[in-house]
Amino acid sequence: MRVLVLGSGFGAIAVAHGLERRLRRGEAEIVMISRENFSLFTPMLPEVSSGEIDVRHIVTPVRSQLRRTRFILGEVKALLPRERAVQFTHILTGDNEEVQYDHVVVAIGSVTSTFGLPGVAERVFALKTLEDAGILRNRLMWLLELADAVSDEIERKRLLSIVVVGGGFTGVETTGELVELFRSVVRYYPNVKRSDIRIVLVEGGASLLQGLPARMGEYSQRDLVRRGVEVLLGDGVASADDQGLMLASGKRIETRTIVWSAGVRPNPQLSSGSGLPLTKRGLIAVERDLSVPGFPGVWALGDSAAIPDGAGGTYPQTAQHAIREGPVLARNIVATLRGEPTMPFRYDALGMMASLGGRKAVAELPGRRVLTGFPAWFLWRSYYLSRLPGLDRKLRVAFDWTLELLFPRDISELRIYSERAQSSAARDAGLVRRSIPDGTAGAHRTPDP
Numbered sequence: 001m002r003v004l005v006l007g008s009g010f011g012a013i014a015v016a017h018g019l020e021r022r023l024r025r026g027e028a029e030i031v032m033i034s035r036e037n038f039s040l041f042t043p044m045l046p047e048v049s050s051g052e053i054d055v056r057h058i059v060t061p062v063r064s065q066l067r068r069t070r071f072i073l074g075e076v077k078a079l080l081p082r083e084r085a086v087q088f089t090h091i092l093t094g095d096n097e098e099v100q101y102d103h104v105v106v107a108i109g110s111v112t113s114t115f116g117l118p119g120v121a122e123r124v125f126a127l128k129t130l131e132d133a134g135i136l137r138n139r140l141m142w143l144l145e146l147a148d149a150v151s152d153e154i155e156r157k158r159l160l161s162i163v164v165v166g167g168g169f170t171g172v173e174t175t176g177e178l179v180e181l182f183r184s185v186v187r188y189y190p191n192v193k194r195s196d197i198r199i200v201l202v203e204g205g206a207s208l209l210q211g212l213p214a215r216m217g218e219y220s221q222r223d224l225v226r227r228g229v230e231v232l233l234g235d236g237v238a239s240a241d242d243q244g245l246m247l248a249s250g251k252r253i254e255t256r257t258i259v260w261s262a263g264v265r266p267n268p269q270l271s272s273g274s275g276l277p278l279t280k281r282g283l284i285a286v287e288r289d290l291s292v293p294g295f296p297g298v299w300a301l302g303d304s305a306a307i308p309d310g311a312g313g314t315y316p317q318t319a320q321h322a323i324r325e326g327p328v329l330a331r332n333i334v335a336t337l338r339g340e341p342t343m344p345f346r347y348d349a350l351g352m353m354a355s356l357g358g359r360k361a362v363a364e365l366p367g368r369r370v371l372t373g374f375p376a377w378f379l380w381r382s383y384y385l386s387r388l389p390g391l392d393r394k395l396r397v398a399f400d401w402t403l404e405l406l407f408p409r410d411i412s413e414l415r416i417y418s419e420r421a422q423s424s425a426a427r428d429a430g431l432v433r434r435s436i437p438d439g440t441a442g443a444h445r446t447p448d449p
């Protein structure tokens with residue numbers, strides 16, 4: 001008996017933990033296939049992009065988190081539910097392989113969406129992967145170095161104009177972090193004045209942090225504007241080119257750096273061709289117990305799945321939900337193996353938080369109550385530190401935060417990123433391929449246990 005878990009993010013790790021806890025020895029083998037050998041703590045990505053947290057401190061190796069799970073570093077290519085098999089390419093060898101399953105859990109998350117807008121995918125800096133955060137941080141350092149070197153003031157100002165697109169929690173947090181980064185390091189660049197730096201936050205909706213209590217968006221907007229950010233509401237991006245971007249209203253912003261946090265879409269990798277039931281948005285439509293109807297042994301959760309909330313809607317795609325869905329899904333697989341009934345996923349969200357940088361944040365508490373400013377920031381830090389997997393990672397991040405109170409941020413420009421600086425936005429739009437060697441060894445079959 002084999003349970004295959006696809007992905008190593010919030011949902012996948014939670015499922016594997018649940019399976020390790022519930023399965024008796026010898027009852028089933030657990031195998032995880034993911035294209036990364038770590039899990040990424042996305043809520044701290046904006047802080048990595050601004051250099052507040054070291055790039056390695058928000059990832060935790062899969063092998064140190066799971067003891068009874070066999071891990072394979074592979075990019076999943078196809079799910080064949082009729083054959084009960086998954087095809088994948090080994091990331092390092094490039095071998096194309098196939099593995100059989102009795103149960104499979106789809107937890108491969110979402111990808112950046114630039115909605116097919118002309119010129120956008122190939123130019124923007126996304127903030128979805130660890131590599132994205134490293135590339136963006138390096139870009140910001142590169143911009144400062146270049147701005148310090150150019151004598152033309154107009155060009156310097158264009159270099160230091162940064163546009164963040166998307167006023168959800170990622171966009172708001174990233175904007176706040178950019179402000180803090182420049183505030184902390186501008187003194188090292190004698191030819192750069194603070195007034196040369198322009199940060200614009202563009203949001204298509206009428207307010208920031210849409211879907212959360214209005215006070216949170218209003219507070220965030222006031223705080224960012226007070227710290228020098230231009231917030232443009234009710235205007236979306238129409239297109240981008242090398243010198244800037246065009247908004248739907250016809251307004252143009254000259255910039256060489258666009259940070260994209262305007263949307264994600266379900267990872268299309270497995271949905272296309274697998275025959276699984278999909279919603280209009282491309283999410284895998286699952287039952288309340290997280291099983292895929294009509295496909296015995298197939299389960300999905302997290303950003304890949306549309307999970308009915310029992311009130312006519314579906315649960316939101318957040319890490320908060322994925323880590324609660326995991327144990328229920330694991331329990332239901334084990335129940336199915338033992339011929340017992342499954343249970344539905346039920347969860348009342350705790351609320352959402354967004355850090356604004358500068359020791360400010362906004363937080364939604366149970367009952368739609370709102371906390372703002374320093375207390376919310378303290379809550380944000382304490383909560384996310386407690387959720388970071390592994391004591392060593394917690395300590396490393398706590399140490400990074402402490403150092404940041406005492407020293408300015410690191411301004412090294414790391415060439416390791418500039419060599420293969422491909423934002424995930426371009427890859428997700430199909431404009432660049434992942435750097436996996438072509439498989440040459442044909443299809444291998446992983447032997448059954």
Ligand SMILES: Cc1cc2nc3c(=O)[nH]c(=O)nc-3n(C[C@H](O)[C@H](O)[C@H](O)COP(=O)(O)OP(=O)(O)OC[C@H]3O[C@@H](n4cnc5c(N)ncnc54)[C@H](O)[C@@H]3O)c2cc1C
Nearest residue numbers: 007008009010011035042043076108109302303318319320
């Ligand atoms: C910058 C940022 C900040 C966020 N902040 C918050 C927050 O504060 N609170 C919150 O609740 N949510 C937050 N989220 C959302 C949260 O990250 C997602 O909802 C959550 O990660 C979904 O979990 P998942 O397991 O479905 O997918 P993920 O965690 O994205 O995991 C997907 C996994 O699948 C792997 N994978 C993908 N494709 C393949 C393939 N073809 N083959 C093999 N492996 C594959 C990936 O490597 C990854 O390991 C944030 C997201 C971002 C980008």
